[in-house]
Every structure is written in structure tokens, then in C-alpha cells.
Amino acid sequence: MQQAVPSALDKVARRSARVGFIYNVVISVMVFMFAVASVEFWLYQQAHDQEVKDVRNALLAYRSRIELKVTQNVDLSHGLTTYISLNPDLTQDQFSRFASQLKAKSPHILNFGAARNWVISHVYPENLKSSLVGTRYHDVPEQLASVRAAYASSEPVISGPVDLLQGGTALIARQSIINQNTGLPWGVLSTVLDIDSLFSASFAEGEAYPVRVVLQEKSTAEGRFTPIFGDPSILTQSPESVAVSLPSGHWRLLGIPQDGWKSLHPHPTVWGVGLIILGFWLGGLYARLNAGRSFAQSIGRMVDDSYRFRSIFKRHDAVMMLLDAKSGEILDANDSAQRFYGYDHATLTAMSISEINTQVDSTLKQSLSQARQREKNCFIFEHRLKNGESRQVEVHSSPITVGNARLLFSVIHDVSERLEVERKLMLNAKIFEQSSEGVLITDAQGAIVAVNGGFSAITGYQEQDVVGAMPSILNSGRHDAHFFAEMWQQIHQEGHWKGEIWNRRKDGIVYPQLLSISVVKDDAGDVVNYIGVFSDITQLKDSEKKLIDLAHNDSLTGLPNRLLLTSRIRQAMNRQTVQRNQLALMFLDLDQFKFVNDSHGHTVGDELLKLVSQRLEGLLEEGDTLARLGGDEFVILRVIHADDNACIRLSEDVIHAMNRLFMLKGGIDAQIGVSIGIAQYPENTASTDDLLTFADSAMYHAKKSGRNTYAFYNDALTVEANHKLRLAVELRQCVQNEELELYYQPQVDLVTGDIIGVEALLRWHHPERGLLSPFHFIDVAEERSIIHDITQWVVETGCQQLKVWQDTGLNVSMAVNISPRNLADVAFTQVVFEALDRTGADPRFLELEITENTLIENQANALKVLEQLRDKGVGIAIDDFGTGYSSMAYLKRYPISKLKIDRHFIKDIQSQSPDEQEVAIVSAMIAMADSLGMGVVAEGIETLHQQAILHELGCTFGQGFLYRRPIPAVEMSELLGLDPEGECGA
Structure with missing residues (x-):
């Protein structure tokens, strides 16, 4: 009976193993076929993707060369269009000389043809003159469309292949030509390019991956692509395509591998490796078959032989348990289990597996059910030990039957460390890959x-x-x-x-x-x-490069800024110390730029600065540096080798270039000039900073010399600069040191002789040089922005004196001269209003004198400032009238109450037989003022004869040495009939 039990178990085990083995073999073969097919398809897809990528890379390389070669040839022809536009009446010889130089630079240019007013007038080579010159494009309908397109476009127009009038086919690039003297169209330039030579050269530089290609252009008339060059047969083989960027039209480049696309084919290596893997797998299944038989037989023998089973079970190093297959109660546990979990045998066998396994009951029951139904099972669980520690365990369970009882025999391994290692490996693998x-x-x-x-x-x-x-x-x-x-x-x-x-x-x-x-x-x-x-x-x-560019280049023009210029000057000085050449630094300041900027806005001003930089760059030689320091200031750095007149020629070229009319967007024409200061190394200085400073000083000297000219730096300018620097330091202290004083010159009624007003004239009690008029220091004050503090003092002091006279009942007007810098200051009106408010002077008797040029130079701000002063009651007088623009337009535009005729006009009418022309000019000024309702004051009257003539001409008021030179306030008060306490005299 005892022998029958293992025999039956052996039969059941062998039968179950055979069925499982056959089932696994069938499934394995099916999986093998599917896997091999998937790998084959994947390999084909990878190869095809790589082919597509290689073809595309080759096409991109071809495209780059095509675009480069076409652009290079078109750029060459652009030079010829520029030459014609600047020389619209050029001869055939001039055309041939320039065209021959361009053709020599490119092997792909067949010939040039220039058509003036739709008729071919110039050609190169000249052997084509007989067949082309005189041809009207209206008589060549196949080329007329592209010629019209070129006329209408500012960009090149490319067409081809074109049947040439002289025979053959070619690619033609056409560009419109504008007569720069008149601004009208001159004609069109046609550059004939050899198609085979041009594109063969582009494709001759073969890529590492050979392809067959075809270049196509999209026809505007038919709306479809037509082959231009290459192998059209590839169009039926699903070619890859890239767009080609050429002037005008739509172009594309198509290609396939040299031997065509690869097809799907079997890989012997894949099948061989797969068969080897399948063989090993089937061998493993067979081994498992035998192992399953042995395992079932051993279980039967252990059950049959209780003593031997108990001996192995108890002393085995592996943790082992016998569980009730349904309830999960622990029926037995070996010594290793007791040591692992920390419980003695009695306690452990009184527990259920649910008290150790941390899974929820529903999940645990599902696992027990699975273990009962399958011969071999493997689970990963978390088990809790007696000390509260949790461990990851791998449980191998097999169902066995002892008598009528269904049990589970479980072998348990602690795999906590192994799982942790696997987790870290998996994490590292994800980090590595992702x-x-x-x-x-x-x-x-x-x-x-x-x-x-x-x-x-x-x-x-x-x-x-x-x-x-x-x-x-x-x-x-x-x-x-x-x-x-x-x-x-x-x-x-x-x-x-x-x-x-x-x-x-x-x-x-x-x-x-x-x-x-x-x-x-x-x-x-x-x-x-x-x-x-x-x-x-x-x-x-x-980003680093952009930051460097921003730090070293002007953001508007892209030219080097002051920082980069200084660096290049220093480098050039170091080189020239060895080479013993001279450096010339030319400081450029644009004349009349502020007028354009204020009249039309900063956008137009910025556009003008860009055009200026472009013109200046066109005058440079190799090794020159052009920089923009800011505003309308530019600098040119040039190495002077042996020609001492090089700076003069370059200066004259710059002046000529700046004097040419600038045509801006919106139909705006700008006319400007330039003042240039030149300093040289090492002749003037060996210092980088001094070289810039000296050139700047020379530029100011050029401006004083009448603008639109150039001046070289010399030692006299250094003396003048040092003098100005010292004077500026002293000027900054003159207000605090109470060294300023106002003198007053009366203005009289030419009929009655009464004093109707005074002009306040500034004087400086210099501690060393004595009494100075503004002629000696006002320029420095304006250059160094000290004029604002001085003007504030003048207005404040003048209003105080005006208030003193008004408090005595004497109402005379007081004229105060204003600098152009004051009128450009938006806070100037606040200075005047605060002075009037603090002193309490009546603003109706305060008059501010400005020059004509001040209005022109500050148009953007002048109208607003003058209107605010007028609204306050302050009068506005135009000083030195007749020396500026003398325009009726601005006299009507601005709120002006009085004109002061400049002393130069009065001087010319002082003789007994005055200049009739000068008399007519003064008479016209007086008539103009009367027609606009303005008062007139004649300055510089020195003789009774001048007074009589002015009275005859209708002039109302006068001022000059005939009546009194400028005098201090005390003397002026006495002249007005006031006693020292300010009371009116008898």
C-alpha cells in the first residue's frame, strides 16, 4: 500500500509534465516566429529611416552649395547694377571693362546684358553685340514676363532654363537698375549663367552618401514643378524633397539613394540567433520537465517516508513551512523559520500566515487560491518579524496532499538585499537612459x-x-x-x-x-x-557672444562702440610702435542732424544714422575701424603709411558723402553736413584717451570755423582746452562766491526820448582778470552745462531788481538774454515761474530774449516752452534779428512780442550817405514786425543820424551807446530818477 502511493503520484506527475511540455513547446515556437518577424521589420524600418536621413543630409548639403553659388553670382551682378545706377550714361567700353572684372571672378557667368528702357544697349563679351544689341524685349515674348517681373521688383528675378537669343539654354538672373541721379528706373541687367556648369559644380562635390537628384522650379503659369537639372526618372520612386531658397519663384531638390531604396529582405543572423535561443529555451523546458517529475516524486517519497521528510524539513537551512491550503494556518515550521521570524515552534504553529504577511486579506486569499491551483508558484511578499522589522521574501509554494488534507509546502528566501540592489540598478538604468x-x-x-x-x-x-x-x-x-x-x-x-x-x-x-x-x-x-x-x-x-556684441557694438548701427574702439586704438598703437607708421583718429560730428531728429522724430533720426554709417563704411579701407560713440558722433581710425595727404583726402570724401542728399522712408529728404577733427599718433600724443580728446577738440574747432569742414589738432587747441577747463572750474564757483553782477542798458522811445525799458547784461568780477562780459565765458558755460545755474541766478536777480523798481511805482520792462541750452530744458519754465513767485515781480514787465538760431535748433521743445511763458504773461523778444533765417513762417508760429534789429544793420546806415540796400533791409524788418503786431528795438545806435533815419523808417524804440553804456543797478536807478532809498525823485 505504501508503494502504491508514490507509484500513483509518479504517473500523475509524468502525465502533467508531458502535457505542460507540449503546450510550452507550441507557445514557444509561435512566440519565436512572431519575435523574429518583428525584429526583421524593425531592422528594415531602421535601415529605411537611416536611408531617408542620409538622403536628406546629402540634399541639404547640395542645397547649401546651390544657394551659395547662385547667390555669389547674383551678388557679382549686383555690383554691376550699382555701377550702372551711379553712371547711367556709361559707354560700351566702360560697361565691358567693369563686366570683364566680374566675369573673371566666376566660371559660371556666360555673359552680361543691360537693357535700357526695354532695349538691350550693352553686352559683354562684345562678340555678342551684333546678335543682341538693339533687341527689344517686347519682341521676345518668352523672356518678357521675367523682364517685367525684374522691373517691378527690388530683388533679383531668376528664370530658366531659357532659350537664348544667341543660341543655347541657360539660367538668367535679372535685376532692375534705378538711376541714382533721377530716382527713375534705368532698365534691367541680365546675367546669363551656365546651367550645366553651375549645378554640376554644386553636385560634383559628392557627399559621403551618394544620391541621384533632380532640381525643379514651380512654373507660375502652369502652377506645377518642372525639372531644371538632374535625373527626372527618380520622380516615380518616392524621392525625398527639400525646398531651395533662390531669388524669385519656388524651387525644390529631390533625391533617392544611388541604387534606389532598399527592400525588405531576411537577415540570416537574426534567424540564426533566434533558432539558437529557441533551442536553448526548448532545452530548458525539457530540463524543467525532468525537474518537475523529480520534484513530484520527491514530494511523494517525503510524504511516504515521514521520518526522512521530518529530518530534512527540520534541519534544512532554508526557511520552510507547511500551511493549510485553504485557511492559511501554519501547521508546521522548521528551525530556520523559527530563527528567521523570531517565534518559537509552538507560537509560530498557532499563528496564521496573515499575521506575518502584510498583504490585505482579500489579496492574500487570492494568492492562496492561486497556490492551490498551480503545481509550482513563486510570490514576492513582505513578511513582518517578531521584532517589528519587515523583510522582502520570495515564497516558492507547491500544493501537496497528505491523507485527505490539502497542504501547501512553502520554501521562503529573504531577498530584501537583492531587491534593493535590483531597484538601485533599475533606477540607475532609468537615469542613464532618460x-x-x-x-x-x-x-x-x-x-x-x-x-x-x-x-x-x-x-x-x-x-x-x-x-x-x-x-x-x-x-x-x-x-x-x-x-x-x-x-x-x-x-x-x-x-x-x-x-x-x-x-x-x-x-x-x-x-x-x-x-x-x-x-x-x-x-x-x-x-x-x-x-x-x-x-x-x-x-x-x-548668449555669451550676444552679450559680448552688446558690450562692444552699437545696438543701432552694429558698429564698434567706445569700449571696442578704445581697445582697437590701443592694439593699433602697439603694432605701429613696431612698424613705425602713424595712426589718424578722425572725430566726426554731424551738422544739422538735431534739426532732422527734432523735425521728423527719433525713428527717422535712427534711419538717418544707419544710412550715415553705411556711407561711411563704403569709404573705408582694409584695416580701418569705424565706430559710433553715441548720438551723431562717429570715429574713423586709419593707419597712415607714407601719404601725408591721406587724412585730407579721406576727410574730403567724408564731407562729400555726407553732403549728398539722404532719401529716407516716407518721402523725407535730409540734407546734413559733418565737422571733422583729426588727431595723430604719435605726432600729437601716445595716449589712447588723449588721442580721442584731442580729436574731439579739433572737431569743435572745425565747428567754430563754420562747420562742414575738417581741422587738425595742434598745441594751440591744448592751450585753449586747458584754458576752458580752468575757466569751467572757476565758473562753477562764481555764483557761490557772489562774483556775478547784472549791468543794465536803457531802451528809449525814439520819439520822446523816455526810457521805456532796460536790458539786463551779465558781468563777472573775475578775481584775477577783472570785469568780464559774457563774450569771454558764455561758450564754456554752455559746453559744460553750467549755463543752467547761471541763468537761474540771472532770472532771480533780474526779477528782484524789477520788483524793487515796481515797488517805487516805476514800471519799466526788463529784457533778459536766454541761452539755447535753456530753451531745450523742459524745466526752464519752472525756473522762471518760481523766480517770479518768490520775488513778486509783475511778469508783464519781464521779457526773455532769444536768438533766431535758438528757435530753429530747438523746434521740438521751443513752441511748448514759449507758449507756457506767454500764458504766464512773460514777453518774448527775438535778439539779433536778421542774422539767422528771418523767416515769416516761424515768426507767425511762435508767440513773439518784439524784434531786436541786430547792430550790424544799424552800423551800415550811420554815414551821411547810407547804403540804400541796408536801409531797405531795415525798412523791410520794421514793416514785417508792424504787419505781425510786434514791437521793434534797434540795437547799437551810436549817432543822432542813425536815430533820425530809424525814426523816419518807423522804428519805435532804440538801444545803444548814444543813450548810455551798460551800468550797475545803482546808477541805473539814479538814471530812472530814483533816490538811493528807492523813492522817485522830484
């Missing part, structure tokens, strides 16, 4: 063993492209052997290296990396691997 940084791992000999997805994304190389290769395939060629020697020396000494390096992508593009290399060693200290981690820092480098 990192955006590129990771490259090599063996000890430097061969690549693994790369991550970040590596492929950055470099373009897939893992299969580089595994087994050396990292040198990424070498850009920018670093020499010394660089790599130092890098590897640091790696060997310190175990790591970090720095910037230039590498090359798969498509050939060189880019910057931030690379870190670390060494991995085993327990014995031997090198096992090298790990390189890198990131693409192209954007960072671009």
Missing part, C-alpha cells in the same frame, strides 16, 4: 561600450553606430595633441577632468560641449571604465 545629458561609457582601453539617449540626441549617432568604436570619431579637429595630453594627464593623476571642448556631430557640424570624464576602478584599483558626461552648450556660447 538623462538629457549625453553619457558615454568606455572600457579600460577606451572603446565605447554604451551610450544613452541623450548622447544620440546631441551627437546624432545611435548606439549601434558607436559601440566598439573609439571616442575619437567625435573629434572636431580644433584641439591639438597638447590639449588631449594635458587632459589625460589630469585624468590619470586626479581621476577626473572637466572642461569645455569642441566636438563634431554625425552631420559634420562642430559644436561646443561641457564635458566631464571620470574613472571607474575595481576593488584592486585597476581601471575598469571611463564615463563621460556632456551637454551641448551652443546656446550658452551664443
